[in-house]
Amino acid sequence: MPRDEAGILSEIKRDFIIRRLKEGKRGDGRKPDEYREISITPNYVPRSPGSAMVCLGKTKVVAGIKVEAGEPFPDTPNQGVLTTNVELLPMAFPTFEAGPPNDTSIEIARVVDRGIRESKMIDIESLVIEPAKKVWIVFVDIDVIDFDGNLIDACTLGVLAALKSTIVPGSKEGGKDFPLPIRNTPVAVTMVKIGDTLVADPDLEEEQLSSARITVSTTEDGHIRAMQKGDVGELSIEEIRKAINMSSNLGKAIREKYFK
Amino acid sequence: MGTTSDIKLINEDGLRLDGRSADELRPMKIETDVLARADGSAYIEWGGNKILVAVYGPREAFPKHTQDIDKAVVKARYNMAAFSVDERKRPGPDRRSMEISKVISEALSSAVMVNQFPRAEIDVYIEVLQADAGTRIAGLTASSVALAAAGIPMKDMVVGCTAGKVEGQVVLDLSKEEDNFGQADLPMAVLPKSGNVVLLQMDGDLSVDEFEKATSMILEATKKIHKIQRDALAGKYKAIALERSGE
Numbered sequence: 179m180p181r182d183e184a185g186i187l188s189e190i191k192r193d194f195i196i197r198r199l200k201e202g203k204r205g206d207g208r209k210p211d212e213y214r215e216i217s218i219t220p221n222y223v224p225r226s227p228g229s230a231m232v233c234l235g236k237t238k239v240v241a242g243i244k245v246e247a248g249e250p251f252p253d254t255p256n257q258g259v260l261t262t263n264v265e266l267l268p269m270a271f272p273t274f275e276a277g278p279p280n281d282t283s284i285e286i287a288r289v290v291d292r293g294i295r296e297s298k299m300i301d302i303e304s305l306v307i308e309p310a311k312k313v314w315i316v317f318v319d320i321d322v323i324d325f326d327g328n329l330i331d332a333c334t335l336g337v338l339a340a341l342k343s344t345i346v347p348g349s350k351e352g353g354k355d356f357p358l359p360i361r362n363t364p365v366a367v368t369m370v371k372i373g374d375t376l377v378a379d380p381d382l383e384e385e386q387l388s389s390a391r392i393t394v395s396t397t398e399d400g401h402i403r404a405m406q407k408g409d410v411g412e413l414s415i416e417e418i419r420k421a422i423n424m425s426s427n428l429g430k431a432i433r434e435k436y437f438k
Numbered sequence: 439m440g441t442t443s444d445i446k447l448i449n450e451d452g453l454r455l456d457g458r459s460a461d462e463l464r465p466m467k468i469e470t471d472v473l474a475r476a477d478g479s480a481y482i483e484w485g486g487n488k489i490l491v492a493v494y495g496p497r498e499a500f501p502k503h504t505q506d507i508d509k510a511v512v513k514a515r516y517n518m519a520a521f522s523v524d525e526r527k528r529p530g531p532d533r534r535s536m537e538i539s540k541v542i543s544e545a546l547s548s549a550v551m552v553n554q555f556p557r558a559e560i561d562v563y564i565e566v567l568q569a570d571a572g573t574r575i576a577g578l579t580a581s582s583v584a585l586a587a588a589g590i591p592m593k594d595m596v597v598g599c600t601a602g603k604v605e606g607q608v609v610l611d612l613s614k615e616e617d618n619f620g621q622a623d624l625p626m627a628v629l630p631k632s633g634n635v636v637l638l639q640m641d642g643d644l645s646v647d648e649f650e651k652a653t654s655m656i657l658e659a660t661k662k663i664h665k666i667q668r669d670a671l672a673g674k675y676k677a678i679a680l681e682r683s684g685e
Contacts, residue, residue, distance in 0.1 A: 281540045284533050296641045392638070402649055405624075405640035410547040412634035415653060422646060 195387055199375050205383060211424050213379045218335060218436055220343045228344025228358065232336040235381055236326035238270075241336030242319050243344045245358070247351050250306070250313040258305025259315040262291035264322065264333055271325040285408065290320070290333045290366065292404040293395030297364035300341065304359050307351050314346055316358070327381040330393050330406075334366040338437060363437045364403050365429035366395040369421050371411060376420055378428055392418065394425035398433065447604045447616055454616070460609045461655050463599070463662065468580060468670040470587040476563075478588020480670070482580035485613065486570030489577050491584040496558035510555035514543040514562040516577055522569045538574045545578055545598075545627050545637040551591040560590060571617040572600045575625045578637065583667050587674060595667055596636060597660040598627030601652035603644060608651045610659055624649070626656050630664045633657065 195205045202210065214235030222231035228243035250257060264287040266274045279287070294300070305314035318340070320333045344358040370380040370388035377384060385391075389411025395404040402422060407413060413421075448454055458464070464485035473479035476492035499505040504513075516538045520529050531539075546562060562584065564577040575598035582596040602612045603622035612620060622642025628635050644652065 279533075281536050284536050285540055288533065288537050292641050296643065400646065402640060402644045402646070403642070405638055406541075407635065407638035408541070408544065410544050412548055412629065412632070412636055413638070414632075414634050415657075418635060418638065418653075419650075422649065426646075 191383065192387060195383065196373055199372055199377070204377060206381065208377075210375055210377045211428065213428060213432070214381070216335065216432070216436060218339045220339045226340075227347060228340045228342075230336050230339035230343065232332050232339065234328060234332040234335065234379065236324060237328060237332045237381075238322075238324035239329070239332045239336045240321045240323060241333065241340040242321075243340050243358075244317040244319070245344065245346050246315050246317065247307055247312055248315040250310065255310035256303060256306055258300070258302040258313045260291070260295060260300060260302065260318065261315070262287045262294070262318040262320075262337070264290070264320045264329070266322050266325075266329075269324075270322045274322075274325070285406075286329050286333060287320070289330050289393055289404065289406045290337060291318075292406070293334055293364045293366045294318075294337060294341070297362055297395065297397045297403040299338075299360060299362055299364055301359035301361055305346070307353075312351070316341075316344075325382065327383075327385045328368050328379050330368045331366050331379060334364075334395070335432075335436070338363060338365070342437070362397045363433050364395045364397050365425075365432050365437075366393055366404070367425035367428045367432075368393040369424060370409075371413060371417065376417060376424065378424055392421045394422050396422075396426045396429045400426055445615060445619065447619060448607060448609075452607075454604070454609065454613065456613055458611075458613075460607060461658070463611045463659055464613070466663065466666055468583055468666055470583060470670050470674045476584075476588070478584045478586070478590070480580040480584035480587060482576050482583075484570075484572065484576040484579075485611070486568060487566070487573055487576045488568040489573065489580055490565045490567060491577065491580045492563045492565075493560065493581075493584045493588040493590070494563075495560035495588075496555040496590070497561075499557055499559035504559065505557045508556055509552035510550070510558040510560055512543050512547045512550055512552065512560045512562065514539050514546060514564060514581065516542055516564045516566070516574065518566040518569060518573070522566045538577075541637055541639065542574065542578050542581065545596055546581055546585065548636040549582060549592045549594050549596045549629060550585060551593060554591055560585070571612050571614040572625070574598075575600050575627065575637075578627055579663060579667065583670055586667075586671055594629040594631045595664060596627050597630050597664045597667065598625065598637060599656045599659040599663060600625045601655050603642060603648060603652075608648050608655065610655045622648070622652075624652050624656070626653070628657065628660055630660060 223229040226242040391408040478493040627637035
């Protein structure tokens with residue numbers, strides 16, 4: 179994940195955060211498995227057939243969906259297509275640069291995509307207009323506009339809300355407009371390891387202090403649909419178990435509160 | 439993952455298409471010092487995978503802004519040859535290979551004693567000549583052999599393996615068909631001494647119990663793979679010793 183301008187966190191702050199964690203408290207007073215405040219505004223960009231603005235603490239992202247008719251992939255002639263892209267806008271952080279996606283934004287987009295795709299959240303078999311010739315292509319684009327940590331979860335929340343509000347423009351292809359068929363709600367929960375503690379929904383300071391990162395996406399049935407370990411540090415099998423458990427619990431709470 | 443097929447991937451006797459049992463690895467072979475120019479190199483055959491790895495460095499990190507004043511930067515580049523898959527792959531990096539390069543670089547950085555080489559970079563070039571499922575793990579496993587062969591100090595080797603789910607069963611080391619038509623894929627890499635995980639990805643559908651089963655299969659398999667890595671390196675030094683004693 180991106181570091182701050184200098185890539186350095188002041189020693190005093192570092193000591194403070196680690197000391198507080200030993201007492202089970204985080205810098206901002208949260209418990210290790212506590213999320214920051216989430217606010218979701220669906221249909222934020224009415225021009226788009228599906229969209230949402232998400233604030234996760236001070237992190238802000240806007241997700242927008244475009245649905246266009248196009249060719250299917252040759253190996254999946256009876257399925258629609260999903261593509262996910264994340265833009266780390268220069269306005270969001272001092273060291274974000276304009277230009278083609280770098281490995282950070284590609285990793286975020288691919289982990290977000292994996293959670294949505296592997297859970298089969300979208301019924302892509304129902305997005306065929308003419309088999310092998312014409313299908314609906316769902317373009318998911320996410321603008322990161324303010325960065326304070328945990329982009330994977332913020333972007334996933336944005337995509338979930340945007341997809342759930344998406345109307346497929348069937349009338350453009352001689353049919354009727356219809357809501358994008360949704361099957362389930364895969365919630366991605368990211369945790370980082372600071373010292374020996376796993377904390378969920380890290381803010382920027384915590385990301386800078388952490389040694390390893392892990393994202394686990396789960397669905398309603400408690401099954402794991404996607405995982406990604408990130409950063410250089412190590413995780414024990416026990417820590418991964420803990421992360422899966424934490425993700426499953428937090429995912430359930432988020433699903434109930436925001437995606438009923 | 440996720441594509442459906444009529445092929446039966448596991449037969450009545452519980453055997454897989456290639457005749458393996460659920461927890462059986464595909465045949466594997468590792469060689470070191472296969473390239474003359476590189477500081478260290480390795481070649482791995484794992485099932486139908488044929489992958490070359492070359493290591494250059496530690497050398498001054500370039501461009502300069504990539505330097506870290508405290509440690510060396512491990513830059514792995516995972517690349518698939520255009521002819522490595524059935525349909526020609528367009529040469530050059532794509533989004534998939536950039537993500538794989540990133541997670542492999544991070545996994546190798548965990549093992550290399552990067553603090554010994556401030557401002558340096560260690561380049562690991564992974565070239566997949568023929569792909570047959572599990573290329574990232576095979577490339578990573580061979581990379582740590584190539585790093586050791588280059589004499590780069592490491593606190594441990596990195597050993598990887600995949601497990602997955604096929605027709606509702608957890609199986610080790612997915613074949614190409616199982617990768618394409620299976621229900622889950624879980625690549626994992628560990629440092630064998632501590633058993634700690636340095637690479638973990640997953641896609642598909644796994645219950646928590648299935649994850650536990652897959653993990654224990656992988657951990658058991660990494661012991662065997664680690665031995666193959668060690669034997670490859672021991673072979674290198676045995677050959678040198680023989681040469682010396684013959685002089």
